[in-house]
Amino acid sequence: MSRSQADKAAVHEQIVNLAAERFRQVGLNGIGVADLMKEAGRTGGGFYKHFDSREKLVEEALGCAFDQRKTKLEKYTAPGSTLTLVDFVERYLSEQHLNEPGSGCALTALVNDVARSGDSIRDLFTEEVESELTVLASLLKSKQPAKKRAQAMLVLCSLVGAMGLSRAVSDPTLVAELLATGKTLLKAVDA
Template structure:
């Protein structure tokens, strides 16, 4: 049975969306192609009609996850023009975000794995980082473009680090202390 272009596009989208979520939840090696395809209701063999390899899927899913995060941030900024950075901190360095790695920040979820991935994956993440720094640079305060970029990088590194540390701790009080310390420092431009 021949599948229409529309159906193929829908299947590809389902695979990509599921992969973006599952890789953040389990890591890049935490789910295989067969299990992923089963989750979306497709056959393992059908995977190769959509992607040349798992590596290609990892790169595209990483790009998708980072694009989705930036879109979420843009919505936060749009909804809170009076305090976009504070509103971002309320979302990003929160217990809620920490508890849902599958729908949260890719770098906070699997950043330590990216350096061991093929160049195509690292290229996708690097491009995503640049776009993220550019977006964050629009809401941090600084006099020059160069200093805004440095503040954006510092803020993002602090945010990601806070989420990683909070997830690593099995002490809820310590996790909350980490999140509040970084959220407050970034929101008040102390980093």
């Protein structure tokens, strides 16, 4: 790869990584292409040297966010891992995850935006939901596949809902209650 191609690839990756973070922070429509490019230290006109459309950027940014999530989840599924559903729930419903949506789970951060997006973006999101369900199911004790999947769905819906509501409400007491109640009830799912 020539130096100019390598430079272009590095800039492309920088833009995608920034978009993955910023979309999780402010939503898919919370930042425009011009502002994103400015944050990346680039001109708005340079956008089309890297992407055919804004939707292509969103697709790549979601793919990047989902890849980052998969890397975080590998520690739960690694051979010999001693991490449990309780560990997963504790980390997901943590103050750190609450306060750092830009590096957190894109499912929670973007669920409402993706619901209003096109098929290609919803397809990517669907794949990530399935991936997350697979990880959660692997942490559950049940030997019955249908029960495991149902429990994994309950856990995922509860995690996304508790975190989403916690980020949306303005009352700190309610936020604490949502997170604490989610932890307590989800830890009992697999007991």
